[in-house]
Amino acid sequence: MQSTQATPEDKMELSAVTVSSRIPDFWRDQPRLWFVQCEAILGPQKLSDEARYNLVVTKLGKEVVEQVSDILLKPPESGKFEALKTRLMTVYEESEMRQFQKLLSEMELGDQKPSQLLRRMRDLARDKIPDETLKIMWQSHLPSSVRAVLAVSDVQVLDKLAAIADKVMETSRPIQISEVQASPSTSSNGDHAFILAEIAKLTMKINDMERNRNQSRNFNNNRNRWRSRSTSRGxxxxxxxxxxxxxxxxxxxxxxxxxxxxxxxxxxxxxxxxxxx
Known part of the structure; x- marks a missing residue:
């Protein structure tokens, strides 16, 4: 019985099927992360631009296809994968302003672990908010019992604080469920705005006092010099x-x-x- 060997085309087709099964359907709410995973799978395969483009197309649902229909009906001669990726990112990636708004007013702990909430907030912050500020915002969403433990901790690294918060949550879950408010961000945002306003007022008062003190000091120095000159002239x-x-x-x-x-x-x-x- 004569055995048949797979042709290069058959091997390529089998490889494409295997790769396609490992790529999930397109994530409209997380397009950037989806492409990170997709390219991690496609990278080692050394596929052509056409093959990568076709694999992405197979992962798009009806509503997503409608957003890229012009590219699908008339794709560019080269760079098809990048053209499709750019369009999908433009349509579904949230603007920096929108992500910042979510970071300020739409974050809740809910059933997440504190470390999970922190990772989500970091994803929205995108390294544009320092850890000290992010720590204050993150802790405002935690139950008071967890904040009390973190307040007396000598740990300063944010990731390690999140690990401590996870352990505290695990040991006191029944108590904390009743403490979590439906929308803690509203009150915390109001408190932050009030504090910032009061700091601004105090800063203005301090500046005025410093300015008046300098003016008084200059006046006294000038008067003393005038008296000295007058005495000397006399x-x-x-x-x-x-x-x-x-x-x-x-x-x-x-x-x-x-x-x-x-x-x-x-x-x-x-x-x-x-x-x-």
Missing amino acids: RNQSRRTPDSPNWLCFYHHKFRGRAKKCVDPCSWKNDDHRQEN
Whole structure:
């Protein structure tokens, strides 16, 4: 009996079927993650652009196909896979503003673990919010008993805090279910807005106080300099001419009451000068 060997075309077709079975249907709510998984599966296969394009098309539902119908009916001559990917990402990927809105007002713990909620919030934040800010936002969605444990913890790494929160939730699940509110984000957002407003007011007051203090200090410094110049001018004017009734000799002009010598004419013996000293 003669055995038949599979042709290269048969092997390629079998490979395409195997790869296709490993790719899930397109995720409209997570197109970026879907393409990450899809390309991870397609990468090692070294398939042509046409084959990759056709595999993606087979994973699209009716509503999705309607969004890319022009590309399917008249695909570009080259770069078909990238053209299809770009269109799907444009249609189904949420804008950064929309993701930020969800991060602020649509996050709830629900039945998730704290670590799962954190991963979802990080996915929405996309590295544009620092961990310190994200930690405050994340903890605002946790039950008070969990927040109390995290508050006294010396752990600072956010992922490790999430692991601690998971363990606390596991040991006190019945109590925490009753504490989780339906929409904690509304009140927390209001509190955050109020706190930010109060901080802004305090900052303005501090700036005004600092500005007034600097102005007062400058005024006093200027007044002291003016007095010093006035006193100096008065002393210098007393030596303009020897005929002046307030003329002082060199020694008393320079050393005042500490002078050891006196040269006439000199009015130091005048009571006004001695009282001035």
